Amino acid sequence: xxxxxxxxxxxxxxxxxxxxxxxxxxxxxxxxxxxxxxxxxxxxxxxxxxxxxxxxxxxxxxxxxxxxxxxxxxxxxxxxxxxxxxxxxxxxxxxxxxxxxxxxx
Numbered sequence: 001x002x003x004x005x006x007x008x009x010x011x012x013x014x015x016x017x018x019x020x021x022x023x024x025x026x027x028x029x030x031x032x033x034x035x036x037x038x039x040x041x042x043x044x045x046x047x048x049x050x051x052x053x054x055x056x057x058x059x060x061x062x063x064x065x066x067x068x069x070x071x072x073x074x075x076x077x078x079x080x081x082x083x084x085x086x087x088x089x090x091x092x093x094x095x096x097x098x099x100x101x102x103x104x105x
Contacts, residue, residue, distance in 0.1 A: 080105045081102060
């Protein structure tokens, strides 16, 4: 009789303050045989702090210049933060709810 093993890894989640100081909090690994009876469970506390932000910004368009003497700007702003949020401000600020890679346009 041979054993068939199934390894289950539970969800690894971030602490509540993940944006300011992301840390892996907890990981659990369970090993089961072919009858799905758990043989071993391994729990581990993991601490890893990211020391710096890692993003790069390279503009690929020239800035718009208003026409001298014009009454108002002839353009508007529309920022897409890549997470479903938008802004029409000239210099917006935005905080992300979850860590990840986002394309801002």
